[in-house]
Amino acid sequence: MTIETGHIIPAWDMPSVLPERMRTMAAILRDPYPVHWDRDVVEKMGLGRRTINQGPLGLSYMVNMLHQWTGYGSIRRLRMTFPLPVFEGDHVVARGTVTAVREDDGIPVADCDIWLDRDGVDRPLVGSATVDLSALDQA
């Protein structure tokens, strides 16, 4: 399979962002920010009664999409911005397209635009990635 500019990366679906995963994540990260586990705090911010997903967790959905496409260990770089929060219960889909295919020290790599799509309405995470294409059949 030859990868070219404009190639659409197979999407990765997160049907529902789970609050219990945010709590586990907060413990692992030693993250003291209560919006990830305390709905009262989020409500006081005027954002409703749903906890807010950690930025790195949203980023991880993009990682899973790239792993599904180019394999484990293929990610060389990720740059991510976080224009909007992701809330518990959200249905989000990691998506991406290839913007360039090139060689880096003889290794084929793809530069990609990647983003998190929420119900086809908005993009709470937007960024770019570079992945190693070696594991794909470039014939």
Add this chain to the structure above:
Amino acid sequence: MAHVIPAEAEIAALVGHQFPGGRYTIAHWENYLLTECTGAEPMPDDLAHPVALFHVPILGAGTSIAEMFALGQAESGVSIGIESYDWEFFHPLREEQPYDITGVITSAERKVEAKRTFDRIQFQFDLHDDAGAAVARTTVTWHYRRTTQ
């Protein structure tokens, strides 16, 4: 609640601040739970999920999210906004592999825009393996929003 905005010079003086540095090993249980949180299956060959590149550098460099908030004199956790994360992987992260980690503040400056004032602070962390090879670098850029009225 009234907040005192730190002096611009205090923020600028953060550039060059180095964290103590140290070593960090991603435990199997830690990687298993972390990977599960992402909605993915455990990975083969002792590979660690790349999302570990958020907390491993911070904790391994001898700091914490709370201390990073405090260094920039954050008004609260709620006042922090993420500008970007830039993660570079020179080799995949692995479980049970000790990494030497350093961390430094590379940029700190006040930004005044039409509707908001914030301090933009950038942290850079580097991971090396026991052979001294660079494994990964992460650049964290946060906004410390200031209440001006």
